Amino acid sequence: MEKVFIGIDISKLTLDVFVNSCSKTQHYQIENCSKAIKKFFKSFSNDANTVVGMENTGRYNFELYEVLSNLNLLVFVINPLHLKKSIGLLRGKNDKLDSQRIGIFLEKNYMDLQPWIAKSSEIQKISLLNSERRHRVRFIEADERFKLS
Structure with a gap:
């Protein structure tokens, strides 16, 4: 089975989600609330081949943490400074691009990172x-x- 990498950029009201699998890449924008997050992750739940990554943004992560703690997914909470230094100087900054960069970073580096424990x-x-x-x-x-x- 192929691995699926999910990069999530978190803001107060929305989550920008970049899903990268071998066959395709897609971007989604969902509400930052438990109901929408559960609905999105329903198709990925209990799939050991799904790897999720996000930056630590403090209180805005709380809804996502709550949902992910009940799923059997490999989750990484990435230090924003680590992500910024690994990518280097890039042009353009928006939530969609950030979620894509998190997903790509995760795909390259997840073996060297510590998984998040709920x-x-x-x-x-x-x-x-x-x-x-x-x-x-x-x-x-x-x-x-x-x-x-």
Whole structure:
């Protein structure tokens, strides 16, 4: 069976999904909500030949993590800096291109990457809240420095 590589670019409202198999490549844009994600992955569920990759974008990944944790797919969460350095300087930046670049990067490098292991829902929520807190503290500290100058 052929491997299918799925690169996902995540934004607040949508997921741009690039699907690359030996026979064809396709781009999809779906809502960033559990219902749409489940519907999309229904045809790939429990397929060991499907490899999924995405950048870590913090809170916008949460819906996707929730769905993928219930599927038997090989998933990689890629550090955005690692992806940027491996690709080098490129022209053009949009969500469709980013999902394609993630998919191509994944196809070339997935054997060298650490797979994502799903955490419990409670741990994910705590991590998300902790991240949100750090962001807000930094924002407040920056605001205070601005007021002092």
